[in-house]
Amino acid sequence: GSLNIDYVYSLDHLVLPGETISSNRRDIFCGGKGLNQSIAFAKAGAKVYQAGKVGQDGKLLLDVLERHGVDCSYVQTIEGASGHTIIQVDRKGENSIILYGGANRMITPEDVTEVLSHFTAGDVVVLQNEISSLKEIILQAHDKGMKIIFNPAPFEQKLLEYPLEYIDLLIVNEVEGGQCSGKTEPKEILTTLYNRYHTAVLLTLGKEGAMYYDGDDMESHPIYPSNVVDTTAAGDTFTGYFSNALL
Ligand code: RIB
Numbered sequence: 001g002s003l004n005i006d007y008v009y010s011l012d013h014l015v016l017p018g019e020t021i022s023s024n025r026r027d028i029f030c031g032g033k034g035l036n037q038s039i040a041f042a043k044a045g046a047k048v049y050q051a052g053k054v055g056q057d058g059k060l061l062l063d064v065l066e067r068h069g070v071d072c073s074y075v076q077t078i079e080g081a082s083g084h085t086i087i088q089v090d091r092k093g094e095n096s097i098i099l100y101g102g103a104n105r106m107i108t109p110e111d112v113t114e115v116l117s118h119f120t121a122g123d124v125v126v127l128q129n130e131i132s133s134l135k136e137i138i139l140q141a142h143d144k145g146m147k148i149i150f151n152p153a154p155f156e157q158k159l160l161e162y163p164l165e166y167i168d169l170l171i172v173n174e175v176e177g178g179q180c181s182g183k184t185e186p187k188e189i190l191t192t193l194y195n196r197y198h199t200a201v202l203l204t205l206g207k208e209g210a211m212y213y214d215g216d217d218m219e220s221h222p223i224y225p226s227n228v229v230d231t232t233a234a235g236d237t238f239t240g241y242f243s244n245a246l247l
Pocket of ligand 1: 033
C-alpha cells in the first residue's frame, strides 16, 4: 500500500482555477491510503504488515505505523522522495487532493514476488490505487489463494483492464462506483459491478451510509451522525475497520 506525507492547508474555501489564496495554517500528517488503512485495520485488532516503499524522508511514516503495531519489515527505504500530497481543507471539512506518487510508484513485479513469498492462502491483501505493479499483486495473490480487498481509489480508466474478477471485495465510494460501473444509482452500481466481476461490493455513500451486495444479500447501514472536521481518510478508516470485521 501507499505511504504519503500529507501537507494539509486549511482554507476558507477550496482554491478556484486562476485564484491565489492564503492559508494561515499548514499541518503535516502521515497519510497515504495504504498507511491509513493499515493503521485502521491494526487499531480494529488485526495483525497487519505494511508493504511498500518510502524515500529518505519517510522515517516519520514508518514510526507512526510501528507505533500503531503495524509490522514494517516489508517497507523498503529507497533513494529519492516519498509519496506526498497537497491537501486543501475548507471550513466545512471538504477537501481536494494533489497526489505525487514518489517512492510508491517504484514498486516492481520482483518486489511483489518477494513480499508475497511470505504470505499464503487465507491471508488477506488490502490494495488501493496509489502504487505501481498493482496488476501483478492481484495476479500473484490470487495464484496463492489469498483473499483480495481492493479500494480502486483514486480511480483511473486503466483499472478496468485489471483482473477484477479475482477481487473478493471491492470497496468504492459513490464517485468511484459510478466511474467503475458507468451507473449513478447506488443499487445499479452494486448490481452492475457484481454481475460484471462476481465480486462482493461495498459502496460508501457519505451521509447516506453504506450499502453492500454479494449476489445474495443487499444490505444497507445508515451513518452515525458526528461533527465533521476533516473528511480526509474517513473512507480509509472505514475500509480498515470493515476489513477487520469481515475477518
Ligand atoms: O484517503 C486519504 C489519503 O489520500 C490521504 O492520506 C492522502 O495521502 C491520499 O493518499
